[in-house]
Amino acid sequence: MYRGVIIMDKLSLFNERLKELMQYKNIKSEKLADAVxxxxxxVRRWTFNDTDLKxxxxxxxxxxxxxxxxxxxxxxxxxxxxxxxxxxxFYDAAINALNHFDVTVYKVSKETKxxxxxxxxxxxxxxxxxxxxxxLSNYLGCTIDFLLGRE
Numbered sequence: 001m002y003r004g005v006i007i008m009d010k011l012s013l014f015n016e017r018l019k020e021l022m023q024y025k026n027i028k029s030e031k032l033a034d035a036v037x038x039x040x041x042x043v044r045r046w047t048f049n050d051t052d053l054k055x056x057x058x059x060x061x062x063x064x065x066x067x068x069x070x071x072x073x074x075x076x077x078x079x080x081x082x083x084x085x086x087x088x089x090f091y092d093a094a095i096n097a098l099n100h101f102d103v104t105v106y107k108v109s110k111e112t113k114x115x116x117x118x119x120x121x122x123x124x125x126x127x128x129x130x131x132x133x134x135x136l137s138n139y140l141g142c143t144i145d146f147l148l149g150r151e
Contacts, residue, residue, distance in 0.1 A: 013074025014130065015049045021065050021072075022047070036060040052129040055090055055148075068151075069144045073130065076143075082151040091122040093149040094136065101140050112139050 022032060029043040036043075036057060046053065053061075062069050068084070070076035087093060098105065109116045112135055122128060128136075137144045145151045 012049050014053070014072065015047055017072055017074045018061070019047050021067075025065070032064070035064050052131050054129055055127040055133065058130060058133075059087065059148075069148070073134070073144070082145070084145070084150045087148045087150055089125070090128055090148065091119065093147065094119070094122065096149065097136075097140055097142065097147045101142070103140065108136070108139065112136070114139075
């Protein structure tokens with residue numbers, strides 16, 4: 001339960017940061033929606049903490065605002081302190097990160113809410129949601145950008 005509260009707090013930071021970025025760029029939901037390929041109602045739900053983002057949308061937003069994912073979700077105040085690399089498929093990036101930290105899928109599944117079947121569906125091409133990215137990066141002690149192979 002406590003871990004879930006932490007994840008939800010992190011998601012609310014994303015919602016606040018997204019509102020700030022939209023205000024700074026002086027754009028409305030519809031314009032951002034067109035830019036990232038979703039509907040205006042989806043963008044409005046993101047700003048009201050009503051949904052959990054998929055990885056592809058998170059990357060599109062970071063690219064649109066030219067910022068790190070850490071900045072976008074409110075975990076850093078540095079807009080961008082690296083040049084983003086093109087991301088490999090998520091499963092490959094996640095396995096690379098696990099290998100970097102000498103952690104196994106089994107250990108992750110035992111010590112987090114991320115279970116082995118998550119890795120299986122990610123290997124098949126399913127996208128992780130922001131809550132899973134936060135959980136895994138917190139567990140590994142790295143940024144989401146590192147986890148995704150962007151830095």
